[in-house]
Structures are given as structure tokens and as C-alpha cells.
Amino acid sequence: MAKPKVAFFDFTCCEGCQIEFTNYGDPVFLELLKHVDVVEFREAMSEKTKDPIDIAFIEGSFSREADRPRLEEIRKRAKIVIAYGQCATTAGINALKNHTSDYRKFVYGKDAALPHLDSQIAVGVDQAIKVDYYAFGCPVNKYEVLQIVSHLLHGKDPVIPNYPVCVECKRRETICRFDVGDYCLGQTARAGCGAPCPADGIPCEACRGFVDKPNHDSLVKVLDKRAGMPKGWAQTKTRMFTANQRGDVK
Amino acid sequence: MSKTLSIAVHHLTRVEGHGNIEVDVKNGKIQKCEWQVPEAPRFFEAMVRGRHYTEVARITSRICGICSVGHTLASLKATESALGIEVSEQTFKLRSLLKHAENFDSHVLHVYFLAAPDFLGAPSVFPLVATHGPVVARALRLKRLGHEWGSLIGGRTTHPTKAIPGGFSAFPTVAELKELKAKMLAAVPDLEETLKTIAALAPAIPAFDRPTEYMALHSQSGYALYDGDIQTVLPDGNKKTYKVADYKTCTNEYLTAVSTAKYTKNRLGSYAAGALARFNNNHEQLLPEAKKVAADLGLKGICTNPYMNTVAQVVEIVESFHESLALVDHFIKNGVKDEPLAKPTRFAKGAGATEVPRGILFHEYEYDKDGMCLGGNCIIPTNQNHANIQKDFEALVPKLLGEDADEKKMELRLEMLVRAYDPCISCSTHFLDVKFIR
Ligand code: SF4
């Protein structure tokens, strides 16, 4: 079989997920290049192609109607589309402005109406085109991405965890943040990262988004009762990376 | 000369973020010559409103995945200044070590993966795997070193986790630091080879001078990276310093119709930030090892050729490497204490600045009595460079026309110029006149 053609595209994002590809180091990176042909990757290469693509990685949120044709074009060319990074899967951090309407004015003042500052609410790219697989995380877990690619190359469906980060904390025997008087969103956060944050002494902020059907109301209760978070904060806590997955999204 | 040409590079490659180059020349007359930034705006300054001070750096680090260590640190410094937090000597040193890791890591990435292909006549690093295999493998080894070194201190290099307001949430052990030192020492041959590679490519750096103002942090205690006052130097060597709290008096942001990012200017029509600006301000304070590399590569202060920024990055790779070896040795000798976080003493407004690979970075926040953020302001280095890039274009295009450059050559030169600045436009945070809502 010819090497699958892989391409990378970015929309509204910080490009940190792309950078993770350069963080593999020499053994993994050079090995990966033996199995795939990178045909487009604007951040790292000038080459472009109009040819069909086997796997398209899309990074970044869909936050401007103007970006829709480009997304549709990618979908047309690609056999498999992977939304990678939280920006692309659920809009991640970009959705943190979605519950407000004055963000343009706040940032650009009297220039807010200039047409090139146009931006709508941020959503995942699956709101514009069909997405086949999701690689969660802000940034993505680079080893999970590797696993997804490897599974696809072997003709298998990648398996993405749908259980909470707490499970991974238990596996690592990490002391729960609640037991040291802190808070944590790990109970409803989607696992797969290996729970590094609580292990490093900081709360999980659910940067991989929530599991399917999270019990958001209970989470707010726990934050409020068990962590003693001020009421307002417990309510808005889950806006950070999971604004689009709260029950109250517009 | 009656040349007619048209250049339209949309979504310039090998830069982080989206930038366009548009040049139109009719019968030898320049009709249009623009560096444009069409990046989708992201509104971070509005997004931090209502967030607790412990969340703010984790949010604003997402402004940029490439300089996320720098964004985290500038954000922490601003929050700590607003909350009256004074961090310990150990935290200061650990953060400096983390900052050096980012500078090293990012410069390796830029020099090898983004800039070098231009000099080797390749469209990207990928075809170089076949033609220059050992060079690519070396670049990846150095990149991995930078990543492992940053991860040890910060938890991750993309959006570090352990650096938080008041200090660190977890600390490296002396055993881990010894391991890091061994890895660094093992990389010395790779560094030496890097210098040889760059020395061989350096003659191909285009000759082009446009004197401008250079802004960077400056510190009494050495070549500034993590901390210092703001300093600018004019081409004639005239220096001026500003307090970080007064950053707005020297950044003077304004908006243009071609860019979602704001422009800045100070004493001249534009100024430059980045490795070359740091070098021009502080080269006398470089370590002897870095000074030697600068001399070997023909970089002298005050250098007014923007293409030399890449060379200044190589000098800084060496500076960060040796400065960090000293820091690592300090911790191996004195140990690392498990320190508690320094606590807030007030809730007010504060600014912080640090150098990121691409230049000086400012963050500013205000907090209410519950520690909730009322608003923020971030001025990223790439935005500070946009006006300067535009002015470089305006000087470079007539020069290239005078040299009778064809469309292809002109396009490549302009692309190389933008790339030399190593812009990371993905940030695209900007405001003109932020109002802190009370
Ligand atoms: S998911 Fe996070 S790391 Fe990835 S591009 Fe978005 S903001 Fe950056």
C-alpha cells in the first residue's frame, strides 16, 4: 500500500497542537515519516497540493462564517477528517466568550465594527463539516494522537476514553485535590491524558472536555459544597474549556 | 525601469499563524506594498473577565502554543504584581530556567525548521530528511532536549502546568536535574555542529539594512530574559528605559485596516522586538561563549539588518544553554525546596513583562476583592513587530526593484524577511483602549 497522504490545517487556535508534533523528538518523528507522507502543513512547509488526502488533521475552532468554504473544501478532498485539539473538537478555550456579546467592543473599542474583526461564537469544526475522529485535549496528548494514527494505519477504529479523569487519578494513586482543600473538575472530565494535573498539584480543568452526558448539576453541587467554592464561581467554573458542553450553551 | 509585477502570498507558510503579503507594481510604480494579518481574532482580553486569578494564566497561555511558557510567565508576573505577591528566589531561578528552555526550544525550531529550508533551497524540512538526514536528526534531537528540559520544570512545554501564581505546584528533584545536566552535556557536539551549519549558511543571508528602534527587557544582573525593565535603543546607541508598569507609554497601540492585530510605535515610526532587539540592547552582557559565537557569525551590535535575527537566535541558543547549565548546577549543589505558594496581599491592578522567543511580551490584569479578573490587556511581540515589518517592506521593495529582482526573487526575499522575525500571529489578541469595568 502506498503511504497515506496526511495534511494539517488550522483555524481559530493557538497552534499548540501542531507544535506537539515537533515534540516527539527524533526517534518517533522520523519513524512516523516512514509510514505517512506529509503533503500539507502550512506552519512547517511551503508545499501545497490539490490532490486527494487520506487523513486531514484539522486544528482550531470554526469561529467565522468566512472559514466555511475552506472547511468544506478540506472535507471534499479528505477520506478521513480528524478534529484534533480541544479547539477543533468542542471549541475549547475559544468558547469562553460565547456567553457574552460585547467581546468585540471590549477588545477593539471604537474599532469593533471593522469588517475584518468579524467573528461569531466559536464551535467545533463538526458544526460545519462531518468529522470522523476526535483527538481531545488542550493541547492534544501526543501519544494518543500517535495511537489514533497507528490504529487507522492498521485499519482499526481508534478507541477514545469516555470515562472520567478520576479513574486515571486512582490508577496513579494521586491524592485527590478535594482531600487537600482544593477543587477539581476531574469527575466529569474526559480521561485519556493520564491525569497529569492533579499529580502535579493543580486541579483538572477538563481541558479534554467532558465525558458524554456529564452530570453538570452535580458537579456544580460538589464544587459548591465540597470545595466551598463561592456560589457564582461554582456556577461559571465550567466555562474555561467546556463552555460549549454546559447545559446553557446558546 | 518599467517593471510590472504582482505578488499575493495568502497564508504565508512556515510561520505560526496567518499572514499575507501583497505587492503590486505597475510600470515601475509601487501601487501596493502590504503586510497583512487576517488571523481570526480570539478576544482573550474579554475572556479573562470574571475568571479567578488561579485560572488566568492557564487561559492566557492558550494565546499561543509556541510561546505558551512566556505567556504563562508574563501572565503570572502581571497577576502577582496585581496581588502584591513576591515570589521566592528559588521560584525566580526555576522560572528563569523554564524561560531559557523555551527560548532554546523555540529558536531551534525556528532556525532549523522554518528558516533553514530557505537557505538550502528547499520548500520545507521534509525533503531535507532525504537530502540532509543527519542535520534533520540533529535538529530533532536538540528540539527534544528543549522539550524535556522545559517539561521537567514546567510540567509541559505547551501550556505548562506547574508554574502557578505564587510559585510552583511541583518541583524537580536533584536526581532529575542531574539527568537533565547529563542530557545537556551530551548535546554539546550537536550544538557545535549547529554553529558550523549556520556559519556555512550565513553568507547567504541577504544584505539589507533599515535602522529602527529596538525594544527589549534590560536587567543589571545579566542578559535579560525572564525579568527586567523595558529598554529601547536607537541605531545611534541612544538608550531609554521605562518601568514595566508604564508599558503603554512606549507601546502606543493603534489599529489599521489591513490587520486584525494592532500596531505599535515609540520614538520612531515603528520598533522591533525579538532576538536581534535583545542583542542590540544587551549584547555586552552575553556570556563569553555566546559573545564568541556572535563574533564568529559576524553579528555586531547595533545590527540593523532584520534578516540577522536568525543569527541572533543562534547566539541566544548558546546563551540560554550555558546560563541554564549554571542554574542547574546551582540547584544540584543547593537542592530544591518544596516551597509553599506566596499568597496574595491585595487585589488591584498590575502589569508584567517577560521576553518570549519573538520579543518582549506584556500582560496586565485587574482583580476585584474576591480575586476575580475585571479585564486584561496583552501586547504580544509579533504585534509590536508588524509595523516594523511593514516599514521594512516599504524600504525593501524599491531596493529589490532597483536590483531588477524578478517576481520570484522578490517574493522569496519578502517571505524570508517575515520569517526572519519568526512571527507567531496565531495569538491575535488585541485591543486599542481597554476599559476596566468596575
Ligand atoms: S486545543 Fe489548546 S493547544 Fe490545541 S490549538 Fe487549541 S488552544 Fe492550542
Ligand code: SF4
Ligand atoms: S483530583 Fe480530580 S481527577 Fe483526581 S480524583 Fe480528585 S476529583 Fe478526580
Ligand code: SF4
Ligand atoms: S488532568 Fe484535566 S486539565 Fe489536566 S490534561 Fe487531563 S483533562 Fe486536561
